[in-house]
Amino acid sequence: MPTTDLAPVGLIGGTGIYDPGRLTGFVPTASKVADTPYGSVPLTGGELGGRPLWFLNRHGPGHHVPPHRVNYRANLWALWQEGVRAVLATAAVGSLESALPPGTLVLVDQFLDFTGPRTRTFFDGAGAPLPGVRHTDMTAPYCAGWRSVLMAAAEDGGIKLSPSGTYVCTEGPRFETAAEIRAFHRLGGTVVGMTGVPEVVLARELGLCYATVCLVTNLGAGLAPGPLTHEDVTTVVAAQQTEMTRLLSQALPDGGRTACFCPAAPDHLMGGGGT
């Protein structure tokens, strides 16, 4: 049962969450481009309430990388390399239930993977940088410890946060058909997005605690009153980003001080990433 104590936390900003300076109390200390075996990643370092933090934009500076081309392995590796032991992520999602309208925050606890040809693993059989064949347990993919810290932070801050849900990940970049949305709901999905997988999987492969706060930006196709547009998504994120950053600012200093049930890192990673 790992505890992350005051090890740095990684924050992956999804659509509309581009500036760690919006976090209350964030003090920037560094800006760098991290080199990884998968490519380079711009990072902003800082501190929030005594907690060291590394921030990255999932879609790159200026949101120029579409979901199916995000360099998920480089992003996770870069954070791990900086000594991060827990990652919080934000994600814009569509809702599969009319009861979760645009503006709702959802703390997902499961996922369904409907992505296409993305590389979903560091254990790619090639021997480098992580060797061997490895099958990683994914029974409970999101960190229970960080999830309860986020719930407590929401309660303290009077922020409405739906406590659980299943994230359906599609390949994108297109939105879904109305039939897909109906099918995903019947399968037990709560929200749908394009980036949650393989991010959560790669975090677990590195032994990182990981949690995602989803922001519902629209009802899924067929539930929404008309066609979906990216502007619908960005408009709702812009309107709700203060609520999201308030939640993160409140949770970040508190998380990781208690044990959780996330499996430890594979043996050959136990020494940590270092810098």
Ligand code: HPA
């Ligand atoms: N579908 C997939 N991804 C999304 C959506 C959606 O409706 N809204 C925001 N991201």
